[in-house]
Amino acid sequence: MELYELGLAGALSLIKEKKASAREVLDSVFTRIRNVDGRVKAYVSLTEELAYKMAENAAGPIAGLPVAIKDNMCTKGVRTTCSSKILENFTPPYESTVTERLFKAGCSLPGKTNLDEFAMGSSTENSAFFTTKNPWDLERIPGGSSGGSAAAVAAGECLAALGSDTGGSIRQPASLCGVVGLKPTYGRVSRYGLVAFASSLDQIGPITKTVEDAAIIMNIISGHDPLDSTSAPIPVPDFTAVLGKDIKGLKVGIPKEYFVEGMDKEVEKSVRDAIAHLENLGAVPVEVGLPHTPYAVADYYILATSEASSNLARFDGVKYGFRAEGKDLMEMYMETKARGFGAEVKRRIMLGTYALSSGYYEAYYGKGQKVRTLIKRDFEEAFKKVDVIATPTSPTPAFKIGEKTADPLQMYLSDIFTISINLAGIPAISIPCGFTSGGLPIGLQIIGKHFDEETILKAAHAYEQSTNWHTMRPAL
Amino acid sequence: MSANGKYETVIGLEVHAQLLTDSKIFCGCSTKFGADPNTQTCPVCTGMPGSLPVLNRKAVEFAIKTGLAMDCEISLFSRFARKNYFYPDLPKGYQISQYELPICERGHLDIKTSEGTKRIGITRIHMEEDAGKNIHEGAGPYSLVDLNRAGVPLMEIVSDPDLRSPEEASEYMRRLRTILRYIGVCDGNMEQGSLRCDANVSVRPRGQRELGVKVELKNMNSFRFVEKALEYEITRQTKAIEDGEKIIQETRLWDSAAGVTLSMRTKEEAHDYRYFPEPDLVPISVEKNWIEEIRKGLPELPGQKIERFIKEYQLPEYDSELLASEKPLAEWFEEAVKLGGNPKAASNWIMGELMRLLNEEGLSIEEKPAVKPAMLVEMIGLIENGTISGKIAKTVFEEMYKTGKQAKIVIEEKGLVQIADAGSLAPVIDEILARNPKEVERYKAGDEKLIGFFVGQVMRATKGKANPALLNELLKKKLS
Structure with a gap:
């Protein structure tokens, strides 16, 4: 086994046994990046020099181990682009709370990973720079928007990564790349420094090779931050403490609404098998x-785009980032936004602006908030009867690059099983639960109660440890 | 007053008051005025991507304090909203403000009008952040942006449309300013922009129930301009109605140089601010205990002070109002009374000489710490015991004010002690009478008004130091 194939826990035990050093792990990972990233294209920026420098004096629970960061989390002194032309040359003068906590825990930064522009998309095809490839099939998308992070983890280009999830952006790419992805409860992890897409839905979480690694990262990044009021x-809790405990008597909810007509048969079978296994x-x-x-999907695209239309207003060419010339202020604004943003971002800004307009607000945003409450209540009711809920993460395995770019609605449906969870603000994890006959990974989603990441980690770990899906590696 | 007796004016004011917190409303940057451009900024108040606002508790406290001072209902649950619009001085592309759930609602403020006390309703008080400032200077085709002011906490105080004249509007502004300064939440400086005022004004035929079409006036940065702009606007609207024209709902700017209001934008051009709840901040829930704690910390308010001065010191209403208009002045007065000064005498000296001298220098009483209440009290005592005359006292007071020296020392240095013994005064009187035989004759013939002439002459000869009562007495004796 190569060192780059290891996860955090695996590397830590080798280092502890003095069978390897953090430096050797880093060497292995960067060699791997050199060998495969030309094809996978997971990274927007590589920070090799910085990674070695950080590893030199690193101390802490994950000292010297490389954790990749999605390029919508601000890193002080390291370019943070959101895979957008408008921030192509933006270097933040401040550190996001998650990276600060990771760096304090000794982590070393190998680079910043690709995403759909401003995390808007399900395939990384909306990146202004390039599309990341699925390590299991380079003609397919890795999922999105955290496609770069998921692909980097799956391809062994880092030991673990951070993603952000607004409607499924951690779980769906984790599922499509055959790795673990956890979206924590809204409010569990600070959003300070995460470039906002939809503030009331965004949440940062780990993308890892194992459930244990997800728990390790959660221990580092979770907890109240005075810089984020939400x-x-x-x-x-210590999220690793529940790992290995049995799940006897654990009530697993199966929502009939998640096993619908038109769903990929192989996905449905794998997920049903996984439930039987539990x-x-x-x-x-x-x-x-x-x-x-x-x-849920319609509701999400009202609320998320409304917030996005306001969140992205600051990219106006005045203070930082890309600025187009114009003969007056209005023309400068219009040209900057027209040329700085990609088509999907513009589409969402327009949708959201419309939904918030006077005369339409009640019919769209107002109604959207009410529907959100109903969706939240659905889960509250269900969780009176069960401890966790199990569903597929994505209705299909990874699709071909270009397959859905012409039809935004089809693309939006990729998140049909993940979106409600963000609306409800509850935690959910995606773990590998099988492969299609064509060798594409399938993910199982386990949804938990508010602030009960422990139970979903426990269930996910029990499943993972009694199967070997997580040991599979793509041939690159 | 309206420009024409047939019409009634309806005015509502929206006052923006900058809160006197040390740091900004959503970050830790300083709010100090006058620093170099963009030196009091951070990722939060410059709208850097990924930065998040955190509410300054002090700003909430100040808003609640203001609400309590105006008898508002304090909302136990309120929240912030985003007001979306594009402008270079607005770094996030939206202003964080309060919209449907403000922190305070339904209060009132009493003003004095020619017809007595009038109660003006306060619709709401809400918190928001200030924007930065565009600077247009230098040769280039660009403007510059200074974000030092971006994120400075503001409070918007909205009145009901209860004001009926420019005078009432400016009286309301003055009262409001006094209260804000009393409770220490705003310095009330209109020139520096820490107190700003917009007005909604409309005119309707007297007796008509529904309101006329309203016009919003902006850019009135002094009490005088508030009055002038409203006067101009009322005349303009009245004339338009008389001429059968329609008033357009619009926003107009006061041009103080030209003395006119000019259309800025019509209703059709008005912004759609696309308000929605601010998702980056949790709703504000206020504990009842906290409100009570703040209420307990409220000082005596101007209205209460005026009442008390009238009752406790038997001062006329005019004196009480004037003394209570500024808290430090009221405190200065009360200190003087506490030290044994006669209240009316102290009030007279404060309203007369002290205010005159302060106004000449453009200072307020706090800016003149060398002049102490004890000095006035001592001087009043010296008048009362006849050491100096009231007239001489004016000279003494001015000297005290300028040098900070005690009355006694001033009197000694300048030799201003009153001549109050007949032995010293008699020779002077004799000399004056001797020098003016014609006037003595006329007096004796019955022209008794000439007594004033003799008093004047003696006073001049003694440099005003003659005791007036003694002088009168001696003069009458010698002339009889």
Whole structure:
């Protein structure tokens, strides 16, 4: 086994046993990057020199180990682009809270990973720079928007990564790349320094090779941050403490609304098999209803775009980033935005601006908020009966590059199973649960109660440890 | 007053008051005025991507304090909203403000009018952040932006449309300013922009129930301009109605140089601010205990002070109002009374000489710490015991004011002690009478008004030091 194939826990135990050093891990990872990133294209920026410098004096629980960061989290002194032309040359003079916490824990930064521009998309095809390839099939998308992070983890170009998830952007690419992705409860992890897409939905989380690694990263990045008022002042447990505990009697909700017509048959079979496997481990499947599920995608695209239209207003050419010339202020604004933003970002800004306009606000945003409450209540009701809910993460495996770019609605449906979770603000994890006959990974989503990441980690770990999907590596 | 008796004016004011917090409303940057451009900024107040606002508790406290001083209902649950518009001085492309759930609602403020006390309703008070400032200087085709002011906490105080004349509007502004300064939430400096005022004004035929079409006036940065702009606008609207024209709902700017209001934008051109709840901040929930704590910390308010001065010191309403108009002045007065000064005498000296001298220098009483209440009290005592005359006292007071020296020392140095013994005064009187035989004759023939002439002459000869009562007495005796 090559060192780059290791996860955090794996590398830490080798280092502890003095069978390898953090430096050797770093060497292996950068060699791997040199060998495969030309084809995978996971990284927007590589920071090799910085990574070695950071590793030199690193101390802490993950000292010297490379964790890749999605390029929408600000890193002080390191270019942060959001894969957008408008921020192509933006170097933040401040550190986001998650990276500060990771760096304090000793992590070393190998580079910043590609995403759909401003995290808007499900394939990385909306990156202003290039499309990241799925390491399992280079003709396919890695999912998105954290496609760069998921592909980097799957391809062994880092030990772990951070992604951000507004409607599925951690879980869907994790599922499509055959790795683990956790979206924490809204408020569990600070958003300070995360370039906002939809503030009430965005949440940062780990993309890793194993459930244990996800727990390790959660231990580092979770907890209240005085710089983010929406981060919850709730105590953070040791997320690794629940790993290895059995799941006997764990009630697993199966929502009928998530097993629908038109779903990929192989995906459905793998997920049903996974649920049966959980049952074998002692879990008790319980059918639950989430009746407002059909409204989730529409609701999300009202609320998320409304917030986005306001969040992206600051990119106006005045203070930082790209500025187009214009004969007056208005023309400068219009040209900067017209040339600085890509088509999908513009589409969402227009949608959101419309939804918030006077005369339409109540019909769209106002109604959207009410529907959001109903979706939240669906989960509250379901969680009165069950401990976790299990569903597919994505309705299909990774699709071909270009397959859905002409039809934004089809693209939006990639997140049909993940979006409700963001609207409800609850945590969910995607873990590998099989492969299609064509060798593409399939993901199982396990959804938990508010601030109960422990239970989904426990269930995910029990499943993972009794299967070997997570040991599979793409041939590159 | 309206420009024409047939019409009634309806005015509502929106006052923006800059809060006297040390740091900005959503970050830790300083709010100090006058620093070099962009030196008091950080990722939050410059709208850097990924930065997030964190609410300054002090700003909330100040807004609640203001609400309590105006008998508002304090909302236990309120929240911020985003007001979206593009302007280079607005770094995020939206202003964080309060919209549907402001921190304070339904209060009132009493003003004095020619017809007595009038209660003006306060619709709401809400918190928001200030924008930066565009600077247009230098030769280039560009303007510059200074973001030092971006994020400075503001409070917007919206009145009900209860004001009926420019005088009432400016009286309301003065009262409001006094209260804000009393409770220490705003310095009330209109020139520096820490107190700003927009007005909604409309005119309707007297007796008509529904309001006329309103015009919003902006850019009135002094009490005088508020009055002038409203006067101009009322005349303009009245004339338009008389001429059968329609008033257009619009925003107009006061041009103080030209003395006119000019259209800035019409309703059709008005911004759609696309307000929605600010997702980066959690709603504000205020504990009742905290409100009570703030209420307990409120000082005596101007209205209460005026009442008390009238009752406790038997001062006329005019004196009480004037003394209470500034808290430090009221405190200065009360200190003088506490030290034994006669209240009315102290009030007279403060309203007369002290205010005159302060106004000449353009200073307020706090800016003149060398002049102490004890000095006035001592001087009043010296008048009362006859050491100096009231007239001489004016000279003494001015000297005290300028040098900070005690009355006694001034009197000694300048030799201003009153001549109050007949032995010293008699020779002077004799000499004056001897020098003016014609006037003595006329007096004796019955022209008794001439007594004033003799007093004047003696006073001049003694440099005003003659005791007036003694002088009168001696003169009458010698002339009889």
